[in-house]
Amino acid sequence: MTFFSHAERFAGRPVVDVPLDGPLPAVDAPVSWRLSDPGWDQRTDDALSEPFRAAFDRFVAQAGARVQSLVVGPWGYAAFNPAPIAQLCAAAPRLPALRALFLGDITVEECEVSWMKVGDVSELLTAYPALEVLRVRGGADFSFSPVRHARLRELAVESGGLPRAFVGAVLDSDLPALTDLELWLGTSDYGGDAQVTDLAPLLAGERFPQLRRLGLCNSEIADDLARALASAPVVPRLQRLDLSMGTLGDEGAAALLAGQPLTHLAELDLSHHYLAEETAASLVAALPGVAVDVSDPQEADEYDGESYRYTAVSE
Incomplete structure (x- = not known):
């Protein structure tokens, strides 16, 4: 893993980006889906990025039942918008096949790691008792x-x-x-x-x-x-x-x-x-x-x- 480019493989699978709108690309082998919203909505109120929330919900509605590996990139501007841990946990019933999760595939150009607001990542393990691989990246409010x-x-x-x-x-x-x-x-x-x-x-x-x-x-x-x-x-x-x-x-x-x-x-x-x-x-x-x-x-x-x-x- 590197802080200067996004992951190209995760959990032994190639990473494929989820479009912010439209259908998912066709794949002919298991992949790690990467969901991100690199935009910055200028909010500084420690609220979840609304564009990311909407994109995540669309993705889960499209493919949730069959997603086995997920990479979460920028969730807005990670220094202002906290990581979507609560959203990921709430979605657990709609992601029953999830076995590998990488939270924080964010490059140094997108946010310094020491600024990333993440939270308590152990909540993800509680929400996903079948998870086998967890990789997390963070700095600020990281527990x-x-x-x-x-x-x-x-x-x-x-x-x-x-x-x-x-x-x-x-x-x-x-x-x-x-x-x-x-x-x-x-x-x-x-x-x-x-x-x-x-x-x-x-x-x-x-x-x-x-x-x-x-x-x-x-x-x-x-x-x-x-x-x-x-x-x-x-x-x-x-x-x-x-x-x-x-x-x-x-x-x-x-x-x-x-x-x-x-x-x-x-x-x-x-x-x-x-x-x-x-x-x-x-x-x-x-x-x-x-x-x-x-x-x-x-x-x-x-x-x-x-x-x-x-x-x-x-x-």
């Missing part, structure tokens, strides 16, 4: 409440700064089928105040017994995470580990190499990193059977004797 959900397999939360309370509520949830968890922790400048200690139940393997892929992405504490993962009990049962988009440096890489074996992994994603070329090469060489991604190397900024590293997404 989660502990929830029980028997069928969710994949949960991804994209943010430039994920609050400690959000992370804690995810970890306090009962998600027995969860195999794939991706959290974009972000930076403290944008509310990302979660620390390694807040992730302790997850790293200890006490949460989500079916977990096979863990992404702790876009984090300014990537080196701390790497040091914790070097001995974390959760790691031996993972197939994929993702520390991409963060500020990982040589210190964190050295901890990974000196820690518990990682040769059982199928993938180790460290892309967008601050590793020296020699360090990146040594990681790849040490894990010959693992798909190690050390693409997109970054250079730290030097200012007034201090070195600064940046996550891929913050504001």
Whole structure:
């Protein structure tokens, strides 16, 4: 996923845009329908965008019974118009086949992620007990409440700064089928105040017994995470580990190499990193059977004797 272009695929399906008016385009294979209204109605009263509401209702009337995967793009101007969570929840009886949902496929040109008004996204899980994939993106007014959900397999939360309370509520949830968890922790400048200690139940393997892929992405504490993962009990049962988009440096890489074996992994994603070329090469060489991604190397900024590293997404 990227903040600079819309998703072209979601839940293993191509994304097809829903026209704002007229019939749906003909498709000959399963797709993820994408509904959006990039217009701005100049309202600043925290009200649902009326054009989006109308477009959503038309879409559900046209195809609701057979929609299996849905991508929600701009719902008006996301800094002023709150996300249509209540509308999505109310429509659940008319979307009985929905199994995958991405709320917030909004590019940086359409709205900065830190401005996006989203709300409590766990309400979507309560409304859709058969949902298997949930991806959400947000910043302002972005929250989660502990929830029980028997069928969710994949949960991804994209943010430039994920609050400690959000992370804690995810970890306090009962998600027995969860195999794939991706959290974009972000930076403290944008509310990302979660620390390694807040992730302790997850790293200890006490949460989500079916977990096979863990992404702790876009984090300014990537080196701390790497040091914790070097001995974390959760790691031996993972197939994929993702520390991409963060500020990982040589210190964190050295901890990974000196820690518990990682040769059982199928993938180790460290892309967008601050590793020296020699360090990146040594990681790849040490894990010959693992798909190690050390693409997109970054250079730290030097200012007034201090070195600064940046996550891929913050504001």
